[in-house]
Amino acid sequence: MKTLLAHTKEINEQLARYGVKFGIYKDGTFNERLFPFDPVPRQIPEKDYEVLEKGLIQRVTALNKFIYDIYHDKKIVRDGVVPEEFVYRSPGYLAQCEGITPSKDVYSHISGIDLVEGKNNEWYILEDNLRIPSGASYPLIARTLCRRCSPETFKRYRVRDNRNYGALLKRTMDYVNTGGINVIFTPGRYNAAYFEHSYLAEQAGAVLAESNDLFVENQTLYYRTSRDPVKVGAVYRRVSDEYMDPLCFEPSSLIGIPNLMDAYRAGNVAVMNAPGNGVADDKGIYYFVPKMVKYYLGEDAILKNAPTYLPYYEEDRKYTLDNIHRLVIKDVAEAGGYGVVFGENLTQEQREDLKNTILNAPRRFIAQEVIDFKDLPILDNGETVERKADLRAFVLSGENVQVWPSGLTRFSRNPDSFVVNSSQGGGFKDTWIVCQ
């Protein structure tokens, strides 16, 4: 491990060489930044991983069933397990998806599940990302470079290989493909995750396409070439639901494909992840996921949620208002680390304002206990320091539901912060599943 850590600078130089960057818009200007890599890996013993793996498969299986149910029979709403306000008032719920059954019934093909490990060694789910979760490419390329930099480390530690992500993605695309080529559909070069889009296209042997490369005719999606158009069978779209098809969603979108939803509705193309998945990864719906597991699978959830309160319910609202000084309040409409407020950091006046906002719009917020999660060591100018870190696990749903034996560990570089998002200045680590 010493040689690996000694090569921190060289590994980061290698990442720069391969263009491992993410984009960020600030004050209307696009800038690309290198994503700082810390070579001290997060290590998860294989026996702990086995529990995580079962829990993640269980959770994603239930979430897929939930999305199917919401856009078809709505049994879970009728049975009173999930209140209808949380479904139909969610910005992620799309009426346009009602009644559509995607290829092979899979909705969330690539799920990014965010977890933290508590100091009690227990894992807690922080959120589910079922729309366009990004991040797999970073530990994927970092592993290759770390192995190159320090082969002796990987001889000594028995680490599960994670370099098959491209093959897993291809297999998932092939499974739902309706006949035609596989395409990764990107908003373009100035998207924050463009590196990932292009790298995954290379790794999965898919075609990387922008909106002007694709068109729909006779309810069929085609890739526009200099010769004859080529039919697309599966499109892994990295464009948000609302911008995906200007004739169905946001009409001003210039990055979408007109009539894509028609082709999808007709069953002529698999759209990955399925539009409308946002109904299941809404921060308000998160509270109900353990109940979904019980409802659809008849099992207790293996993985716990962070203790969460819904101000929508009177009892929870009272608890939230009484304990706001020690809770974290999240705006359900925000993402990327935005809209997260720690009660302890607010002045008395700010707390009162927040309480009033919650009282006026209780559906808009959730409150969570601040989990005392484990710090992880990182190298900071040659010194080892402890920082907050989370884990994004990737679950791929094709013929089987499968967890990628790795994941993106993101850490905060600020010693006083719990916010680990890259857009907020965080870095990343590789995640090792270590065999005994």
Added chain:
Amino acid sequence: MDSLSVSKLNRLYWLGRYYERLSTTLSYLWDWYDVMIDGEIDYPDFCQKLSIDCCYKDDKDFMHNYVFDKNNPDSLRTVADAMLGNGMVLREIIGSRTLAYLELAVMGMKSAEESDSPTLPLQRVIDFIMAFRGSYDDMIDDENVRNIIKCAAGVERLSLYLRLGWHLDSVKSEIGKLMKRMNRTSLQPSHTSLQVLLSAKNPETPEERKKLLDAAENLFVM
């Protein structure tokens, strides 16, 4: 998949033109760093030949800003960024290993700008471009893709030679190489330009140069 999208074909073409523009122009300017030790360089003439804005105060300002100013649309740094920008959107076609040489070339431009002796680090930029040429020629299986990049580079080289009046004795041979490569691509050339180039010899007069330059620039409509 055998066919390229129109936008990818366009990107491949401009990738070829920009990398050749960067490396050939850097090679041309190489001697000027030496000339400046003993005398002056005729940068206004250079700007006129390339049809670019002559907005420089003196020799030194030209050699710095024409090469490094990322806000100058005519600078070589802008050319390098455009080269990388086209390469980045072709990762799944040219491969990460090949693309890395373009990243390295742009990083080389940045570090040369910070150096008080830029000629030495600029040598590395040319080295990385040579490595890129070798890498794409060796690593890309698709003959059409390889030859689109080569054709575009050939057009750019011809264009620079004719504009600058440099290596004019190589023009006929460069046209010959371009024609052979073009026949291995899906590019559709302009019939008129093709006729001019096929009957060309090394140019001796400004009029002949201009005629060949127009034919080279209009050979493919991108």
